[in-house]
Amino acid sequence: MRGPVVVGVDGAPSARGVVEAAAREAERRGTALRLVHAIGWSSGVVRWDPAGGGVRDRVGRMLTEAERVARRAAPLLDVTQEVLMGEPESVLETESRDASLTVVGGHFPVARPRKGSVAPYLTAHARCPVLVVRGRPEPAGAVVLAADGSWAMREAAEFAFAEAAARGAELMALRRGQRSRGAPDGLAGILRDRRKSHPEVTVHDRPVPGRLGRTLTDVSAHAQLVVVAARGRRGLPRLPWDGTSRFLLRDAGCPVAVVPSNGHGG
Incomplete structure (x- = not known):
């Protein structure tokens, strides 16, 4: 239960x-x-x-x-x-x-x-x-996933897909910059796996030039929800108070879900 x-x-x-x-x-x-x-x-x-x-x-x-x-x-x-x-x-x-x-x-x-x-x-x-x-969610907006490519992304991605499915919303995965040619794309693998379990969710995978935090804040004005992974090592605070986190959690125009990578996600 x-x-x-x-x-x-x-x-x-x-x-x-x-x-x-x-x-x-x-x-x-x-x-x-x-x-x-x-x-x-x-x-x-x-x-x-x-x-x-x-x-x-x-x-x-x-x-x-x-x-x-x-x-x-x-x-x-x-x-x-x-x-x-x-x-x-x-x-x-x-x-x-x-x-x-x-x-x-x-x-x-x-x-x-x-x-x-x-x-x-x-x-x-x-x-x-x-x-x-915080803010006012846009009922017809997307669920936005802050896709930073970190090891903590799997739980955040699963949460975002489940939310998009429950809300009947599209999922927008925003990633920082372009990956190097020939480099492994871990995020693509995560999204591919989640698409299999949630085939009803339409996914848009978008690279973001420049500052991810500012872009997420701007996009949140037209979104239902923004989902971000809580990152960190065991015994230390999981969410670094970096530029991305500060902009998003302080200025987002819609609710923000912070998802830990500890096996307790919902």
Whole structure:
């Protein structure tokens, strides 16, 4: 049985759109939606009063409203609520171990991400794909795969093909530059294998001259979803805060899915 879609609920102005996106993803996957609110240790355990009080009432109203939003987006969805103690990024990282997808809002700082900034932290540490909700997806747009040719591409490509198939969308694979004549083309092999398992998906394989990050950002304005692989070595953050990542995750005009290469992809 596949794990639930987990969404962090924090009461931010963008929370409604994040919950709606999570509900649609859970409905598309045929799995449950888990609404999670984290009470940070810095808030003080005493202030979370299980017997009643302001914090409990506020969090209860927040989760009730989030569930109402989710059920409007997907009326038949199985929805659960959970309040957990801990910093939001750590709580959601733990939740990601049993999830098929973790969904968060898309605020990214200009500088290098740090602990306490939930979305950048999760894209580097989560055990399942992370959907960063930002911009406005184009319903008739393509699913865009950031095809960097790295060893981490296989899981990202499988995720992108599955999303394109579920959405009835075309897949656009954008790769950096041209490969050298006679050089092995690992990406072509990955795409060829995925075409066999998803023959219904139309694929456009496009080389990109110049900066891939800027091109991805521009294309995202007309896309449903951009998919990028989370790269890195065991024990180290998987998503380098390089130019491509910074442009895409900060400026994308549609949601971005970051897919780890760890066997936990959904």
